[in-house]
Amino acid sequence: xxxxxxxxxxxxxxxxxxxxxxxxxxxxxxxxxxxxxxxxxxxxxxxxxxxxxxxxxxxxxxxxxxxxxxxxxxxxxxxxxxxxxxxxxxxxxxxxxxxxxxxxxxxxxxxxxxxxxxxxxxxxxxxxxxxxxxxxxxxxxxxxxxxxxxxxxxxxxxxxxxxxxxxxxxxxxxxxxxxxxxxxxxxxxxxxxxxxxxxxxxxxxxxxxxxxxxxxxxxxxxxxxxxxxxxxxxxxxxxxxxxxxxxxxxxxxxxxxxxxxxxxxxxxxxxxxxxxxxxxxxxxxxxxxxxxxxxxxxxxxxxxxxxxxxxxxxxxxxxxxxxxxxxxxxxxxxxxxxxxxxxxxxxxxxxxxxxxxxxxxxxxxxxxxxxxxxxxxxxxxxxxxxxxxxxxxxxxxxxxxxxxxxxx
Amino acid sequence: xxxxxxxxxxxxxxxxxxxxxxxxxxxxxxxxxxxxxxxxxxxxxxxxxxxxxxxxxxxxxxxxxxxxxxxxxxxxxxxxxxxxxxxxxxxxxxxxxxxxxxxxxxxxxxxxxxxxxxxxxxxxxxxxxxxxxxxxxxxxxxxxxxxxxxxxxxxxxxxxxxxxxxxxxxxxxxxxxxxxxxxxxxxxxxxxxxxxxxxxxxxxxxxxxxxxxxxxxxxxxxxxxxxxxxxxxxxxxxxxxxxxxxxxxxxxxxxxxxxxxxxxxxxxxxxxxxxxxxxxxxxxxxxxxxxxxxxxxxxxxxxxxxxxxxxxxxxxxxxxxxxxxxxxxxxxxxxxxxxxxxxxxxxxxxxxxxxxxxxxxxxxxxxxxxxxxxxxxxxxxxxxxxxxxxxxxxxxxxxxxxxxxxxx
Numbered sequence: 044x045x046x047x048x049x050x051x052x053x054x055x056x057x058x059x060x061x062x063x064x065x066x067x068x069x070x071x072x073x074x075x076x077x078x079x080x081x082x083x084x085x086x087x088x089x090x091x092x093x094x095x096x097x098x099x100x101x102x103x104x105x106x107x108x109x110x111x112x113x114x115x116x117x118x119x120x121x122x123x124x125x126x127x128x129x130x131x132x133x134x135x136x137x138x139x140x141x142x143x144x145x146x147x148x149x150x151x152x153x154x155x156x157x158x159x160x161x162x163x164x165x166x167x168x169x170x171x172x173x174x175x176x177x178x179x180x181x182x183x184x185x186x187x188x189x190x191x192x193x194x195x196x197x198x199x200x201x202x203x204x205x206x207x208x209x210x211x212x213x214x215x216x217x218x219x220x221x222x223x224x225x226x227x228x229x230x231x232x233x234x235x236x237x238x239x240x241x242x243x244x245x246x247x248x249x250x251x252x253x254x255x256x257x258x259x260x261x262x263x264x265x266x267x268x269x270x271x272x273x274x275x276x277x278x279x280x281x282x283x284x285x286x287x288x289x290x291x292x293x294x295x296x297x298x299x300x301x302x303x304x305x306x307x308x309x310x311x312x313x314x315x316x317x318x319x320x321x322x323x324x325x326x327x328x329x330x331x332x333x334x335x336x337x338x339x340x341x342x343x344x345x346x347x348x349x350x351x352x353x354x355x356x357x358x359x360x361x362x363x364x365x366x367x368x369x370x371x372x373x374x375x376x377x378x379x380x381x382x383x384x385x386x387x388x389x390x391x392x393x394x395x396x397x398x399x400x401x402x403x404x405x406x407x408x409x410x411x412x413x414x415x416x417x418x419x420x421x422x423x424x425x426x427x428x429x430x431x432x433x434x435x436x437x438x439x440x441x442x443x444x445x446x447x448x449x450x451x
Numbered sequence: 452x453x454x455x456x457x458x459x460x461x462x463x464x465x466x467x468x469x470x471x472x473x474x475x476x477x478x479x480x481x482x483x484x485x486x487x488x489x490x491x492x493x494x495x496x497x498x499x500x501x502x503x504x505x506x507x508x509x510x511x512x513x514x515x516x517x518x519x520x521x522x523x524x525x526x527x528x529x530x531x532x533x534x535x536x537x538x539x540x541x542x543x544x545x546x547x548x549x550x551x552x553x554x555x556x557x558x559x560x561x562x563x564x565x566x567x568x569x570x571x572x573x574x575x576x577x578x579x580x581x582x583x584x585x586x587x588x589x590x591x592x593x594x595x596x597x598x599x600x601x602x603x604x605x606x607x608x609x610x611x612x613x614x615x616x617x618x619x620x621x622x623x624x625x626x627x628x629x630x631x632x633x634x635x636x637x638x639x640x641x642x643x644x645x646x647x648x649x650x651x652x653x654x655x656x657x658x659x660x661x662x663x664x665x666x667x668x669x670x671x672x673x674x675x676x677x678x679x680x681x682x683x684x685x686x687x688x689x690x691x692x693x694x695x696x697x698x699x700x701x702x703x704x705x706x707x708x709x710x711x712x713x714x715x716x717x718x719x720x721x722x723x724x725x726x727x728x729x730x731x732x733x734x735x736x737x738x739x740x741x742x743x744x745x746x747x748x749x750x751x752x753x754x755x756x757x758x759x760x761x762x763x764x765x766x767x768x769x770x771x772x773x774x775x776x777x778x779x780x781x782x783x784x785x786x787x788x789x790x791x792x793x794x795x796x797x798x799x800x801x802x803x804x805x806x807x808x809x810x811x812x813x814x815x816x817x818x819x820x821x822x823x824x825x826x827x828x829x830x831x832x833x834x835x836x837x838x839x840x841x842x843x844x845x846x847x848x849x850x851x852x853x854x855x856x857x858x859x
Contacts, residue, residue, distance in 0.1 A: 235555050
């Protein structure tokens with residue numbers, strides 16, 4: 044049985060991503076582009092802002108007109124008018140002159156700074172006293188200060204958060220090229236698994252994996268399609284896999300005998316079959332299989348809920364990100380440094396993923412391992428993150444620095 | 452002008468949440484409950500698992516039958532049959548007996564542990580040799596080991612991640628009570644603001660806030676409705692606010708003169724008006740207004756994109772979480788400890804929020820401030836998080852420990 048496995052390291056498992064291509068490119072309205080993946084580089088078509096903008100309510104001036112101004116020795120300026128919001132002024136500002144301006148207003152020609160209204164007093168309808176010396180550029184955003192024309196704004200493959208969407212709005216990108224979201228089929232197998240709506244008879248349990256995997260696929264920005272529970276026999280599995288491969292980009296099968304010789308037989312019967320690996324040297328999660336048929340990935344995941352979740356997070360998620368076109372990390376994967384609260388042992392020759400709870404002790408983050416079998420979902424409900432114990436590490440000591448990958 | 456403001460601290464601003472009620476409760480299928488807020492406590496209706504389950508492929512035995520077994524002195528056991536997946540066995544296991552069992556299978560009565568198949572050898576069709584001593588409970592999940600009957604699984608107000616959805620599946624909760632998602636109207640104002648599809652003439656800029664705020668509302672799990680740009684005059688604003696209040700649960704207005712005396716006049720003309728505060732002692736974001744009409748919240752946010760985003764993150768997001776029914780923190784708000792890369796000054800009497808980039812130096816997280824005016828969106832695009840400089844703090848020193856709230 045053991046000989047049958049083609050066991051790979053996690054790095055080798057991740058490297059198989061490159062066998063699979065990215066999704067096609069589609070065009071979407073900017074309003075729908077939040078949490079999508081940009082499929083084109085975006086360059087600044089103009090300066091942002093494109094004009095000299097006030098950041099305060101007050102008066103636009105030449106700074107030199109105010110040099111040396113104090114409470115006891117104010118500068119007297121002539122008010123030439125008002126800069127109307129959203130309009131350019133038909134006058135310019137010379138030495139000794141000023142114009143009323145609001146936050147966001149455009150400075151008239153000749154003006155290089157803004158004096159806050161609090162530092163002025165109106166003498167009459169056309170004269171103000173200024174009590175403070177203004178520096179050139181004060182309370183002003185210069186043309187191109189946010190972004191310069193031709194600057195690269197966002198690279199292809201960028202995961203779009205609120206601020207990137209705002210940036211694209213600023214440059215008038217009302218439509219965008221993004222990668223199509225992959226459709227991910229989810230199949231649960233196992234003769235002991237019953238639908239959530241059923242009361243399990245002795246020896247049976249409800250289908251948890253369809254629900255956790257559906258949620259995790261959503262968290263990756265992909266589109267889950269649940270195929271429910273498929274009976275654990277070759278004919279049923281073959282039928283479901285064939286259908287899922289026709290209608291989806293990726294198929295996830297969890298549980299049952301998904302690492303047995305039989306599955307290889309099933310995969311071999313599919314069009315253009317190839318087994319990429321069969322077993323990963325990680326714990327939990329060793330009995331994982333990656334196969335392909337007609338260039339689509341077919342993942343066999345362990346049946347234990349925690350094993351399936353960890354394999355998803357560590358290997359399937361990076362895979363889905365890859366075919367989604369993400370370059371670099373999605374912002375959701377966050378790692379924080381912490382110290383370990385107790386000794387942890389580990390077998391050499393595999394990478395261990397340990398669930399931890401984070402607490403702050405004396406201002407420092409401490410990672411407290413949650414021990415429990417990989418069939419127990421309570422360990423994931425209580426966990427804040429995962430730590431990794433490397434392939435050739437026998438264990439970690441109490442107080443040792445670790446990096447915690449946060450679960451969201 | 453200054454006298455007009457009823458400026459509050461951020462704590463006071465947050466405390467006004469309690470004036471507003473939670474959304475109504477609705478029932479949804481479990482498959483749609485990911486990232487919803489639970490509106491009922493959930494208790495374990497049974498033990499999970501409800502039977503003694505194997506975590507390995509091997510033989511179910513009484514541990515005592517194997518005591519002292521070694522390679523050179525194996526225990527001989529009689530195989531009584533096979534525990535079929537998802538079924539209880541019609542035989543029991545006594546001393547000196549064993550039965551074949553797969554991962555996830557139910558142990559027959561009398562068996563208390565599982566011997567891995569690797570530690571056995573078949574002598575004939577009904578006899579095996581066992582080479583290792585099993586401990587009672589070995590490779591077994593006991594009834595109730597994941598959760599005990601009557602244990603509280605999830606409290607009301609819990610934000611549901613993949614693992615909570617899985618937990619609810621395990622207990623057969625195919626439908627759930629959750630809070631309705633609040634509908635949030637988003638209005639941009641300002642005569643200098645033009646739609647994203649237009650090329651701005653000098654003095655005008657494109658509408659960024661409709662896009663950033665729409666995205667941030669989505670990130671809170673609420674439903675954004677963009678009303679686009681409303682002209683900055685009393686009549687237009689009154690009309691739009693009236694409509695938005697009728698069709699939404701919350702209204703966000705950004706930009707324009709949204710902190711002027713005129714807005715108070717507009718709010719006063721709405722049904723059952725009340726101004727809760729007018730200005731917050733934070734930077735950026737001071738010119739923020741919270742009003743209510745017919746028990747619905749109406750937020751006036753600053754026009755500067757970064758100010759509006761920070762006010763949203765620090766005050767509007769906790770408000771939306773409150774009316775969404777979230778108790779405690781949503782998992783998305785993550786704070787990590789870091790050290791400051793340089794000195795930062797701050798004015799006393801206000802809380803400053805500084806955008807920072809995180810880097811790892813010698814295994815420690817360092818927060819590097821991104822300086823720049825609150826009208827510059829590039830500062831948010833580059834930022835990984837925000838740090839806070841307290842109300843009565845003059846500044847922070849290089850190397851000082853800070854807590855970084857991550858932006859996602």
